[in-house]
Amino acid sequence: MRSAAWPDVRVACLWIAQLPLRVEILRHPAWDGRPLVLGGAPGERKVVQLCSPEAEAAGVWPGLPLREVVPLCPGAIVLQPDPVRTASVLEAVLADLQRVSPLVEPGEGDDGYFFLDLRGLQGMYGELAALEEAIRAAVPPLLRPRLGFANGKFAAAVAARLAEPGLSKSRMVPASETRAFLAPLSVRHLVLLEPEALQRMELLGVRTIGDLAALPFNAVQAQFGMPGAHAWRLAHGKDTDPIVARPVSASVQDGLRFDDPLGSIEAVMAAIDQLLAHTFSQPALLGRSVRQVRLRALLSDGTSWERLYTFKEALSTRDAARRALKSKLDLPNGLPPAPIEELALELLGLGGEAARQPGLFVARARQLAEIADAARQLRARYGRVPLYHAVEVEPWSRIPERRWALVTCDL
Amino acid sequence: MVTDSRTALGAGDVRPLIKLSAGSRQRSDLRPLNAPSPLRVQTDAQGRIVSIWRQGRLAPRSIVAVQDCWRIDDEWWREHAVSRMYYAIVLDDGTLLTMYHDLVTDSWFEQRS
Numbered sequence: 461m462r463s464a465a466w467p468d469v470r471v472a473c474l475w476i477a478q479l480p481l482r483v484e485i486l487r488h489p490a491w492d493g494r495p496l497v498l499g500g501a502p503g504e505r506k507v508v509q510l511c512s513p514e515a516e517a518a519g520v521w522p523g524l525p526l527r528e529v530v531p532l533c534p535g536a537i538v539l540q541p542d543p544v545r546t547a548s549v550l551e552a553v554l555a556d557l558q559r560v561s562p563l564v565e566p567g568e569g570d571d572g573y574f575f576l577d578l579r580g581l582q583g584m585y586g587e588l589a590a591l592e593e594a595i596r597a598a599v600p601p602l603l604r605p606r607l608g609f610a611n612g613k614f615a616a617a618v619a620a621r622l623a624e625p626g627l628s629k630s631r632m633v634p635a636s637e638t639r640a641f642l643a644p645l646s647v648r649h650l651v652l653l654e655p656e657a658l659q660r661m662e663l664l665g666v667r668t669i670g671d672l673a674a675l676p677f678n679a680v681q682a683q684f685g686m687p688g689a690h691a692w693r694l695a696h697g698k699d700t701d702p703i704v705a706r707p708v709s710a711s712v713q714d715g716l717r718f719d720d721p722l723g724s725i726e727a728v729m730a731a732i733d734q735l736l737a738h739t740f741s742q743p744a745l746l747g748r749s750v751r752q753v754r755l756r757a758l759l760s761d762g763t764s765w766e767r768l769y770t771f772k773e774a775l776s777t778r779d780a781a782r783r784a785l786k787s788k789l790d791l792p793n794g795l796p797p798a799p800i801e802e803l804a805l806e807l808l809g810l811g812g813e814a815a816r817q818p819g820l821f822v823a824r825a826r827q828l829a830e831i832a833d834a835a836r837q838l839r840a841r842y843g844r845v846p847l848y849h850a851v852e853v854e855p856w857s858r859i860p861e862r863r864w865a866l867v868t869c870d871l
Numbered sequence: 872m873v874t875d876s877r878t879a880l881g882a883g884d885v886r887p888l889i890k891l892s893a894g895s896r897q898r899s900d901l902r903p904l905n906a907p908s909p910l911r912v913q914t915d916a917q918g919r920i921v922s923i924w925r926q927g928r929l930a931p932r933s934i935v936a937v938q939d940c941w942r943i944d945d946e947w948w949r950e951h952a953v954s955r956m957y958y959a960i961v962l963d964d965g966t967l968l969t970m971y972h973d974l975v976t977d978s979w980f981e982q983r984s
Contacts, residue, residue: 686939701936702935858943861903861904861905
């Protein structure tokens with residue numbers, strides 16, 4: 461796919477810098493260009509987590525105690541983290557980008573990266589400019605996304621970081637120019653390396669990616685191990701990391717909005733009961749069980765709250781799910797720190813009814829008797845007992861199959 | 872695409888790897904966990920592995936990345952030495968898999984570690 465209209469690039473990287481702040485600007489467009497500061501969540505350290513360039517220009521920096529922000533920057537707008545809104549914006553952007561390319565990999569957490577696989581898209585878009593246009597249309601301009609094109613994920617991410625914000629001018633790095641593009645850049649772009657490794661690299665005089673590429677592979681691998689070897693390959697423009705789309709997991713969800721925000725456990729449980737009644741009656745859950753429940757809430761103080769609960773036992777009834785959730789919410793700090801205005805419940809980890817697991821250690825003696833009875837039946841039917849214990853045999857062995865063995869149960 | 876002419880070994884051809892001490896249980900009472908299962912590999916003209924066919928699967932899967940490789944040489948003092956080249960690979964459906972090339976028998980296996 462090499463032509464003037466479609467340079468030799470395999471990956472597009474879209475990066476939304478300072479995503480939590482841009483999400484707030486998306487909600488309040490008038491805040492664009494004003495000094496914004498993101499503080500810690502309730503219960504966390506009261507320091508600046510993230511600040512906009514305008515706040516930085518006034519002397520605010522990440523790690524600064526929040527009480528020092530207003531004296532330094534009287535016009536600063538101090539915000540609390542809003543993971544639910546940030547996640548919903550990320551989800552929306554991901555869904556829109558998946559209409560541009562079928563293979564989109566979101567970055568980790570809320571780092572704001574998205575990688576699009578461009579292979580095979582030339583037939584659809586014809587020119588790369590048309591693809592750029594489609595990406596531009598998929599992302600709200602207020603998020604100020606940056607776009608980079610390259611032949612691998614690493615170079616595309618670096619290109620996006622160096623691109624002008626706002627998609628008006630993307631950064632293009634064709635395969636043949638990757639090494640020259642990376643060479644003058646600081647080794648600090650190699651975020652796959654630990655900060656200590658980067659510091660040691662700089663102490664050794666390796667300041668640019670080009671310096672790293674000039675070293676012998678063996679020397680780099682000896683000094684910095686596997687990550688160093690990977691970094692050396694990236695420095696040479698050899699990036700074969702595939703783009704791996706996030707697996708789609710089936711879930712059932714529902715939500716409620718309240719005119720009077722809910723503050724007490726009783727009110728919250730009543731709302732959860734209603735949500736469970738609705739979700740468990742949906743056809744997708746018929747004859748199935750649930751392993752995880754995610755609760756998301758928008759709170760009356762303008763912040764949001766999110767919890768993911770994973771249960772030891774698969775839950776296949778509304779009552780079982782209710783009891784399990786109540787036991788979690790009854791814990792200290794189980795409830796959100798402010799009254800709830802909106803509550804969403806999502807059931808995940810859907811499995812078959814047969815996936816229910818009764819507790820193994822309850823009524824142990826009775827269970828052993830039942831197992832012994834089952835063993836007798838199996839022996840009568842098959843002439844042997846196909847029940848086993850897993851035992852350690854050679855845990856120190858370098859050969860995986862020698863470490864553990866299955867031993868026939870003596871019942 | 873060249874299909875590797877080395878056919879997969881049957882499960883019974885994998886050498887027993889659990890050693891029994893004298894007077895211990897009968898061999899049939901000890902079954903190795905994570906025992907390797909045979910694989911068929913396909914190579915390209917340069918001899919590089921491009922796809923694998925796992926036991927019980929309907930079709931081969933192509934390899935999109937090799938994340939790691941390492942070699943184990945062990946028990947060279949015994950009659951049956953162990954010499955394996957392991958590969959941690961990513962398949963085109965995103966599956967992560969550990970496989971090895973048995974350098975003694977020139978055959979390929981999948982292994983859960």
